[in-house]
Amino acid sequence: MHDVVYVLVYGVIFASLYGIMTVGFSLICGLGGFYDITLPAYLMVGAFALVKLSPYLSHWSVVVVAIGMGALCLGHYYVFIRPQRENPYRVFLATILLALGVESVMAILFTYGYTFKLSPMLPGSVDLLGVAVRRELVLGGIIGWVALFALRYLSAHTNMGRAIIAIPQSTRGSQVVGLDVVKIQMLVYFMGGLLLGIGAYFYGGYIGVSVHMWVYPMIIMFTITTLGGLGSIKGIMYATLLVGLLEVGVVTFIDPRLREFIILGVAVVFLIYRPRGIAGARIG
Amino acid sequence: MSRDFYGWIATLVVLVAVVLVMQGQLSFVITASLFAVFAMSWSFFTSFSGYLNLGHVIFIGLAGYSSAILNYHLGWPMWLCMVLGVVIGTGGGWLYLYPIHRRITGLSFEMVSFLSIVALSNLVVSGLARPVTGGDIGLSPLDGLYSTMPLAVALAVLVCGFGFWYTRYLKSGSGKIVDFARENPGIVRSAGADPHRYTGRLLLLSGLLASIGGVLYVAFTGAAVVSNTFALGLMIRIVVMAIIGGRFSLRGSILGAYLVVFLGMVLMPYVDAFVQFLIIYAIGFVIYFVRPRGLVSVFDGLLERLPWAGRPSHAEKGL
Numbered sequence: 001m002h003d004v005v006y007v008l009v010y011g012v013i014f015a016s017l018y019g020i021m022t023v024g025f026s027l028i029c030g031l032g033g034f035y036d037i038t039l040p041a042y043l044m045v046g047a048f049a050l051v052k053l054s055p056y057l058s059h060w061s062v063v064v065v066a067i068g069m070g071a072l073c074l075g076h077y078y079v080f081i082r083p084q085r086e087n088p089y090r091v092f093l094a095t096i097l098l099a100l101g102v103e104s105v106m107a108i109l110f111t112y113g114y115t116f117k118l119s120p121m122l123p124g125s126v127d128l129l130g131v132a133v134r135r136e137l138v139l140g141g142i143i144g145w146v147a148l149f150a151l152r153y154l155s156a157h158t159n160m161g162r163a164i165i166a167i168p169q170s171t172r173g174s175q176v177v178g179l180d181v182v183k184i185q186m187l188v189y190f191m192g193g194l195l196l197g198i199g200a201y202f203y204g205g206y207i208g209v210s211v212h213m214w215v216y217p218m219i220i221m222f223t224i225t226t227l228g229g230l231g232s233i234k235g236i237m238y239a240t241l242l243v244g245l246l247e248v249g250v251v252t253f254i255d256p257r258l259r260e261f262i263i264l265g266v267a268v269v270f271l272i273y274r275p276r277g278i279a280g281a282r283i284g
Numbered sequence: 285m286s287r288d289f290y291g292w293i294a295t296l297v298v299l300v301a302v303v304l305v306m307q308g309q310l311s312f313v314i315t316a317s318l319f320a321v322f323a324m325s326w327s328f329f330t331s332f333s334g335y336l337n338l339g340h341v342i343f344i345g346l347a348g349y350s351s352a353i354l355n356y357h358l359g360w361p362m363w364l365c366m367v368l369g370v371v372i373g374t375g376g377g378w379l380y381l382y383p384i385h386r387r388i389t390g391l392s393f394e395m396v397s398f399l400s401i402v403a404l405s406n407l408v409v410s411g412l413a414r415p416v417t418g419g420d421i422g423l424s425p426l427d428g429l430y431s432t433m434p435l436a437v438a439l440a441v442l443v444c445g446f447g448f449w450y451t452r453y454l455k456s457g458s459g460k461i462v463d464f465a466r467e468n469p470g471i472v473r474s475a476g477a478d479p480h481r482y483t484g485r486l487l488l489l490s491g492l493l494a495s496i497g498g499v500l501y502v503a504f505t506g507a508a509v510v511s512n513t514f515a516l517g518l519m520i521r522i523v524v525m526a527i528i529g530g531r532f533s534l535r536g537s538i539l540g541a542y543l544v545v546f547l548g549m550v551l552m553p554y555v556d557a558f559v560q561f562l563i564i565y566a567i568g569f570v571i572y573f574v575r576p577r578g579l580v581s582v583f584d585g586l587l588e589r590l591p592w593a594g595r596p597s598h599a600e601k602g603l
Contacts, residue, residue: 092394
């Protein structure tokens with residue numbers, strides 16, 4: 001019974017962390033109809049920036065890094081994505097090369113194979129339903145779910161939010177009614193960068209900061225996007241919960257190293273039998 | 285004899301000349317030839333079917349690991365293990381990728397094939413598979429191959445032999461159907477043919493060469509580890525080689541493989557592996573935008589201007 005409670009508690013917390021890391025990626029995929037593989041690599045860049053800045057700026061480093069990540073993603077969009085956004089294959093291949101390039105730069109700048117630790121904002125742990133959870137993770141979980149619900153509210157009650165939801169359903173139609181797709185993509189890249197910065201702190205703080213840390217989030221981002229459906233924040237919320245619980249369940253009851261295989265397997269099954277995901281547009 | 289035949293004979297002469305000139309660095313020449321095998325087999329499926337297959341190392345990994353497992357655990361002779369490895373690699377990789385390519389199209393296929401590598405490499409090193417695969421350490425030592433002149437020449441023959449076969453296949457009836465299917469699968473379907481059947485054959489032929497390369501690479505390095513089989517880095521290097529040389533051309537992929545391996549050889553004394561990777565990725569990135577058809581397009585352009593040169597075939601021009 002304790003194991004089941006453990007899976008539920010950690011599953012919900014991880015779901016929120018994955019949610020804030022993925023929401024930008026998923027909205028970008030929905031808006032542009034392409035996969036930008038560089039975003040998970042930028043998560044690693046954010047985490048390394050936190051390693052460097054946190055001794056000087058303490059907790060403010062998270063704010064600085066989040067804004068910096070927003071600016072980085074915006075610049076990335078402007079320089080690399082915007083000129084070729086009409087060709088999803090080109091974006092896909094180019095961003096893979098860019099992501100590997102970013103990994104190589106980080107491996108040169110920081111010791112390869114070494115895992116850095118981020119000092120926690122909130123030391124210690126709390127007891128949740130008989131399960132000891134680090135305060136830091138609880139904070140991350142709360143921030144994550146608040147961010148997801150806030151985005152859900154904004155997407156339903158503001159024109160910009162409605163535009164973000166409308167564009168994946170029909171880009172041409174959205175342009176016809178006067179929506180500026182490039183402007184909205186830029187906004188989403190900035191917002192996605194901000195959330196990646198916050199995600200980098202909590203995720204990096206939990207697993208440690210290393211050169212390889214971006215690969216697993218890439219699988220998570222893809223799976224959540226596939227399960228949730230492109231451009232659907234409601235879908236992301238359901239999918240993130242499903243993935244969080246599945247991941248902790250696999251790690252607890254089966255084998256930690258099989259988690260990628262099982263999570264990807266779920267994504268493949270969804271792609272085959274329900275390509276539009278839980279609540280979104282059809283992919284591909 | 286056809287123009288293609290003489291073209292591949294000329295390519296073979298160039299590759300053998302490289303072997304003769306670089307006798308002191310045969311290990312680099314052999315590595316370059318093995319990467320040429322990988323890049324050409326990847327390019328063959330990806331460029332001509334229209335599917336960007338980023339799970340190509342599944343063939344290499346399955347074949348390499350199968351041969352290593354049979355040799356390491358059962359002590360069977362290496363040649364037999366290599367033959368069985370090719371069968372398992374080709375069959376297993378095809379059985380994994382073919383249904384996915386049938387059911388999932390577009391970018392999702394690329395993403396699934398790409399992430400499959402990550403998942404499989406984790407599976408290989410998992411505690412579950414460790415007794416068989418050796419986990420992170422892998423399987424070593426194996427009864428390997430040595431850097432010898434006959435091996436280098438045999439690899440050049442293998443590359444050119446498959447290059448010629450691939451070119452002939454692309455010009456056959458099946459190849460033409462694949463051509464149509466890439467441009468418009470609906471036309472092929474309306475003619476009563478299943479386009480996936482033909483792209484599936486292309487995948488099988490591509491996987492066959494990749495599996496042969498996989499068993500040879502494992503035997504040559506004397507170890508089966510994730511880094512020389514299922515690694516994401518290996519896949520990206522193959523893609524970068526094809527991009528640099530010309531991913532829409534079989535000879536372009538060979539050129540790219542040789543250039544990247546020799547560039548690594550030149551840089552090795554001066555910079556560490558990550559700087560090498562960074563330089564190679566940067567070159568690939570620049571070429572991808574500046575010259576999307578790769579460096580081979582420079583030679584193609586020059587050859588077409590020769591007075592005696594005929595118009596290149598569709599398969600040679602690629603997409």
